[in-house]
Amino acid sequence: MSSFEAESFGGQRYAMSVEEARQRPEDLVRTLIDIDLQTFAEPTFSPYLAAALLVHGAVYLLRAQDAVIGTCVFARDWERPSEVVMLTMGIRPGWRGRGLGQDFLRQVLTRLAAKGLRSCTVLVGDVNKRAIRVYQDVGFEIADDDAMRDPRSGERYVRLRCVLNSGTPLTALNSRIRDVPVAGPIYADPAPDFEQG
Numbered sequence: 001m002s003s004f005e006a007e008s009f010g011g012q013r014y015a016m017s018v019e020e021a022r023q024r025p026e027d028l029v030r031t032l033i034d035i036d037l038q039t040f041a042e043p044t045f046s047p048y049l050a051a052a053l054l055v056h057g058a059v060y061l062l063r064a065q066d067a068v069i070g071t072c073v074f075a076r077d078w079e080r081p082s083e084v085v086m087l088t089m090g091i092r093p094g095w096r097g098r099g100l101g102q103d104f105l106r107q108v109l110t111r112l113a114a115k116g117l118r119s120c121t122v123l124v125g126d127v128n129k130r131a132i133r134v135y136q137d138v139g140f141e142i143a144d145d146d147a148m149r150d151p152r153s154g155e156r157y158v159r160l161r162c163v164l165n166s167g168t169p170l171t172a173l174n175s176r177i178r179d180v181p182v183a184g185p186i187y188a189d190p191a192p193d194f195e196q197g
């Protein structure tokens with residue numbers, strides 16, 4: 001687990017940590033669903049899907065002290081097994097806009113690279129400028145600016161991809177919490193060759 005501190009409202013300092021979810025799925029299903037409901041207009045997860053992703057996907061948690069305040073959920077791409085797809089990323093509302101999303105994602109990408117994964121993609125609504133900014137800040141580039149349309153609203157989704165080169169420095173940690181110590185790897189470990197198939 002990597003950890004760092006962030007100062008929040010009223011000057012209170014919180015010990016922040018990033019971890020891959022390893023608990024029994026039933027302990028985290030509610031948390032995943034809660035954060036998702038605070039994040040998106042429509043629910044992403046049923047309890048079944050949340051549990052299935054906790055068991056078969058990869059779920060990373062951002063904690064402030066003991067409380068989970070952010071989640072990133074990943075599945076492997078079927079056609080490109082060395083690529084992961086980020087299905088959702090969410091930070092609880094009161095914690096947004098403080099640089100935590102960028103730091104969380106950088107730490108998660110570093111861990112994915114260390115596992116041997118080569119790239120990460122995400123689909124995001126083209127109106128979600130904040131999320132696109134966060135993704136581009138940590139190294140994602142637009143791979144397809146019209147990757148999918150919402151069949152009801154016509155909303156355009158952009159696909160972004162981040163190459164997880166071994167040894168590629170993930171750019172410096174976020175400036176807005178520069179005044180607090182940030183521990184943990186910011187360089188990807190050399191990635192072992194990934195066995196496809």
Ligand SMILES: CC(C)(COP(=O)(O)OP(=O)(O)OC[C@H]1O[C@@H](n2cnc3c(N)ncnc32)[C@H](O)[C@@H]1OP(=O)(O)O)[C@@H](O)C(=O)NCCC(=O)NCCS
Pocket residue numbers: 039040087088089090091092095096097098099100101102103124128129130131133134137174
């Ligand atoms: C997207 C999300 C995870 C980002 O986390 P965060 O902690 O709020 O993000 P950060 O504070 O690290 O960074 C926000 C960046 O967006 C920028 N930003 C904020 N509003 C913006 C806007 N309307 N347009 C462009 N950029 C914007 C900020 O300036 C900052 O970039 P900078 O550091 O280069 O200046 C979080 O806001 C969230 O949970 N949003 C709701 C769910 C969501 O949209 N998830 C992504 C789709 S899966």
